[in-house]
Amino acid sequence: DFEASFIRLIDKVTNGSRIEINQTGTTLYYQPGLLYGGSLEHDCSPSRGIGYYLESLLCLAPFMKHPLKIVLRGVTNDQIDPSVDVLKATALPLLKKFGIDGENLEIKINRRGMPPKAGGEILFSCPVRKVLQPIQFTDPGKIKRIRGTAYSVRVSPQIANRMVESARSVLNKFLPDIYIYTDHMKGVSSGKSPGFGICLTAETINGTVLSAELASSPQGQGAAVLPEDLGQNCAKLLLEEVYRGGCVDSTNQSLALLLMTLGQRDVSKVLLGPLSPYTIEFLRHLRSFFQIMFKIETKTPEEEHMGGEKVLMTCVGIGFSNLSKTIR
Secondary structure, eight states: OHOOOOHHHHHHHEOOOEEEETSSSSOOEEEEEEEOOOEEEOOTTTSSBHHHHHHHHHHGGGGHHHHHEEEEBBSOSSSSSHHHHHHHHHHHHHHHHTTOOOOTOOOEEEOOOOTTBOOOOEEEOOOOOOOOOOEEHHHOEEEEEEEEEEEEEOOOOOOHHHHHHHHHHTTTTOOOEEEEEEEEOGGGGSSSSOOOEEEEEETTTSSSSEEEEEEEEOOOOSOOOOHHHHHHHHHHHHHHHHHHBBBBBSHHHHHHHHHHHHSSSSSSEEEESOOOHHHHHHEEEHHHHHHOEEEEEEHHHHHHTTSSSEEEEEEEOOOOOOOOOOOO
């Protein structure tokens, strides 16, 4: 049902798409239309997080005819998809690097919803751009501060504080500048299911943002987890992400590569940590859709003096430009 919900969402943001699904639901015929945008609302399926839908909208939004302003309802934080908090902290700064910025670029969390009953709501708005700038983003820089959000809905507000303390107990050994907000939603804005979680981001002097997150198990499913363990494990995940390094964290590798592909006919370079399996598959898609091959150079930790092995990705953009012009 979440895939059907995704197809309905794509149908809403486009104009003139043809979608046919056979009786058994095993084959899909899709003829794309124009990316239209505008002000929209969509109810996402509660079996996947809003992040699942938001990831694809982040890829499409800059190329709409009208600036996109969409309200999505569903699960804001779960254990499968990147949460809205992480996408807000990492994907938006990445878009700005490609020249997609302005006061209209925002992700706002109105209500939090945890699985299984959801009840969350977010607002995502993004301006339109005619062309994207090429980027040279090869020096991640040193970590200067760590920020985070510990959220709790329909449970004791004390749980968020316990997560913050346990995360800080790990991170304070490495860095003094740590600030983790506690976000306790009450009443209507807390969704329909209890739950808690934490999302941490590390920022560098050059504007790289690396992130890690963990959420509690859905009500009535999986093993119960202590807030202390969740906070500590999330801090360790963040340190793992810092070790992997690169200028883009592992959740947004594919977004960076797509925007580089669609850039001007100029050289773009980005330094990434080890490629995730998702990114490797995504590179195959880029090759079959855009006939773009990336030049991949590995950098050993000795050359970089830090962390794991890095990969320098280089490509020449296809010079894509947004053809939708508003007729007045």
